[in-house]
Amino acid sequence: xxxxRKKKDKFxxxxxxxxxxxxxxxxGVILIxxxxxxxxxxxxxxxxxxxxxxxxxxxxxxFTMWETINDED
Numbered sequence: 001x002x003x004x005r006k007k008k009d010k011f012x013x014x015x016x017x018x019x020x021x022x023x024x025x026x027x028g029v030i031l032i033x034x035x036x037x038x039x040x041x042x043x044x045x046x047x048x049x050x051x052x053x054x055x056x057x058x059x060x061x062x063f064t065m066w067e068t069i070n071d072e073d
Contacts, residue, residue: 010057013053013056013057014057016049016053017050017053017054017056017057019049020046020047020049020050020051020052020053020054021050023042023043023045023046023049023050024043024046024047024050026046027039027040027042027043027046028043031043
């Protein structure tokens with residue numbers, strides 16, 4: 001029995017990382033001064049997305065939420 005972990009596509013992870021960074025900037029510059037608590041919540045969520053995707057993108061280990069197991073008998 002063989003176990004195999006597959007990483008998500010690096011391009012998709014990079015797109016989500018850039019999007020997260022852009023959302024953090026939008027939250028910090030526009031939404032926090034404009035919407036106060038909702039802008040803070042938005043920015044916290046965006047920081048979480050950017051951090052998670054950044055770890056996936058720049059980590060040397062296989063970091064996945066799902067595991068693909070191939071059974072070959």
